[in-house]
Amino acid sequence: MSWIWNLIQQRQIRNLEDRSADTLLGNKENRRSKADLEERIDQLSLISEAMWELLRDSSNISETMLLNKVEEIDIRDGKLDGKKDKSKLCNSCGRKINPRRKQCVFCGETEIIESAWEKV
Numbered sequence: 628m629s630w631i632w633n634l635i636q637q638r639q640i641r642n643l644e645d646r647s648a649d650t651l652l653g654n655k656e657n658r659r660s661k662a663d664l665e666e667r668i669d670q671l672s673l674i675s676e677a678m679w680e681l682l683r684d685s686s687n688i689s690e691t692m693l694l695n696k697v698e699e700i701d702i703r704d705g706k707l708d709g710k711k712d713k714s715k716l717c718n719s720c721g722r723k724i725n726p727r728r729k730q731c732v733f734c735g736e737t738e739i740i741e742s743a744w745e746k747v
């Protein structure tokens with residue numbers, strides 16, 4: 628459960644970082660916005676940590692298992708870089724597809740595998 632929350636949080640943090648980058652160009656209001664985003668990231672980190680501790684304390688899931696799962700998810704895109712590949716996989720040929728596409732450019736398949744995380 629916590630790893631699910633962590634993935635949601637990672638996505639939210641990435642979105643916040645993207646938005647935060649835009650503030651670097653700006654004025655006072657943008658600097659204030661960046662501070663707000665940092666505060667939200669801190670809040671999300673606290674919530675994520677609390678969720679993890681609740682899960683850990685009420686299950687047999689260890690810190691090592693959590694870290695291994697994070698690494699397992701991270702490496703799925705072939706790169707251990709602390710980021711999650713947003714590509715989708717084609718149901719028919721299994722190739723990676725741009726997440727914005729609704730159809731496989733390799734085989735024409737229209738039913739692209741989506742996970743709950745891609746919908747968040």
Ligand SMILES: [Zn+2]
Binds near residue numbers: 720736
């Ligand atoms: Zn395909």
